[in-house]
Amino acid sequence: MIELSFENARVMRPGGWSDAPLSVAKGVICDAPEGRRVDLGGYDILPGIVDAHGDGFERHMAPRRGALRERDAGMVACAAELAANGITTAMLAQFWSWEGGMRGPEFAEEVFASVAAVAPTVPVDLRLQLRLETHFLDAFAQAEAAVERWGIGYVVFNDHLPHARLAEGRKPPRLNGQALKSGRSPETHLALMQALHARSAEVPQALDELCARLATRGCRMGSHDDRSAEGRAAWRARGVRVSEFPETVEAAQAAREGGDTVVLGAPNVVRGASHAGNVAASELIGLGLCDALASDYHYPAPARAAWRCVELGLLDEAQAWRMVSEGPARLLGLEDRGRLEAGLRADLVVMDRATRRIVLTMAGGRIAWLSGEIAERLL
Template sequence: MTDILVSGGKCLIGSELVDASLILSRGVIAGIDTTTPRTGLDLDASGLTVLPGIVDIHGDAFERQMMPRAGVDFPIDVALVDSDRQAVSNGITTVFHATTWSWEPGLRSAANARHLLGAIEALRPRLAADTRFHLRHETYNLDDEDEILALLAARRIDLFAFNDHMDSTVASLDKPHKRQRMVDRTGMSGGDFDRLVARIVSRADAVPASIARLAAAGRAAGIRMLSHDDESPEMRRAFREQGVGIAEFPVNEETAREAAAGGDAIVFGAPNVVRGGSHTGWTKASDMIAKGLCSVLASDYYYPAPLLAAYRLAADGVLPLSRAWSLISAGPAHAAGLSDRGTLATGQRADIILVDDSMPTRPRVVAVIAAGRLVHITGAARLSTIAAPRAAAAE
């Protein structure tokens, strides 16, 4: 692996942007403000901001590469490679593909989740970003509980989330546009879909015990767990008591406050910040951030969003850039249990991005280094080779 010198830029060291150079060797940051390496590459960051790579613990934009139109499927390996390019070009160096394993067929089916997990495991050596599997388990999916328990025990799942979209599914049956979108996603006829929903809803009494068994398996395996769309402080406490320490998209402020009081990580969507509010009409993320009720921003459904959100928060005066950046780097790394990344410090994994932020609300990624490898570079970056010094002439 070639050593890299990142020189001439403003580096986010601790909470400050400072003039510094970084030496990258063997996949880690080997030194800060040290001498030039004997050989390698010199990446000139003059006029650019040098930041830790983005850690995205919840992104499902890859679904659009798998099924760009309802009923139109593309091979999973093709979708993953294209999603990797999109993520990396937006500064994401660690990506958790949030994969819904539902009771429904089609895009979010058990079969698709199995294929996606297998493809991620097979393709990891080819992908630029550190690519991991975030399983979003629909809690009414009782048929596949034993299989998921086995995956947890084998630690093939990197993050495990409890999702319950049954109430919203049932509510959508009376809204023709939303109902048709769900039906199209499954590939079923309307009548068959309605009958499936009725059968799944009838098993509600068995759901709490299933959640308890899965949470116990997650605890035993040491896998970080999330609860999705917590609706009340009571719901958040109940999940916390089962070892589920990440509150993902709490739907109101009182639930977010309960999460904060309990020391839980709190995740909101970066698109919420960029767009100025939730597309569902729920909690406004920038308000929660200003109140100290958010520790992680995730791409959710749009890979450019984390980069844009951090700079938007700084431009709007909500947080200084260093603290805003922590929401997409150190914060998610800590929540996911990844202590080797998220900051620019000696010994940390060399996940680094160079950003042209001359237009503060429209930052542009110029170069990306992932685990010490230069994986993305644009024409704006200046790259040269550092030659080894000549041996002294013999006397």
């Protein structure tokens, strides 16, 4: 395994920027210089990005709806994109939903199988998150079996049913487009939604029982798009301690006061607002209501969002980068990464100080991405 000592770079250590050399050997960060010395003057070294939630892999797995599924080749391409954007640990968030298509169980099984095949062959640490629709009651047992079969350690609960419209007997917006994605007729898709909505009274107990079983397996659990303090409290009572992308200040504040972890979308920070009209992530960060930023659907976003937080005056550089490294590592229970400390995994990114472009990514002490003039210094 590679042994290198990087010199003359700024290194973002837990206490802030340091000019001391950083050494890597046997896949971990070392105290003493090891191996060949490499001059990285003009560059910054930061902890590798830990992405707690991202579904950008979909465009690699199914680049065109109904035409081609790339499966393993797509996952290899996804790993390369992750590395190019400084992501050294990626939680691939895959739906298990009544919505069908790329959100249905059949596609989910393809994703899980691809990760199992590709993960051992690439430097980036690929992990799985199962996103389960709360009203997809008849598929709970199948989803639970998939969690066990594929060793999935993180389950997040979503509810994408348009309950208000269904309760009023009105057609949901974008019905035809959603039906097309699912492979159903609009009439069949609407009938399915109505049937699921009609079983809403059964959902709380089913979730109580499922969460209890997942907890015995040691699964980490999260809720998606929390809107109220009451909703967050209900999830907390089930042992669901991560609040992903809360939509209101009330929900995020309730998560913080209850000791839960809050994950926000990095694209929201980069854009400056929620695309769905919810509370802006930057507002929640300014209120101290964020523990981690995730790629959501765009892998370049975490690094860009961290620097955007600095530009907005919300956080200093060390605080901002912790939102994409140490923060998500902690929420995932990964204590061996997220910081540049001796004995931890050699997960790091090298960034051009002038342009903030990522030119080198190392994951577990292996080169995952290398580009530009820095390649000449290493080679």
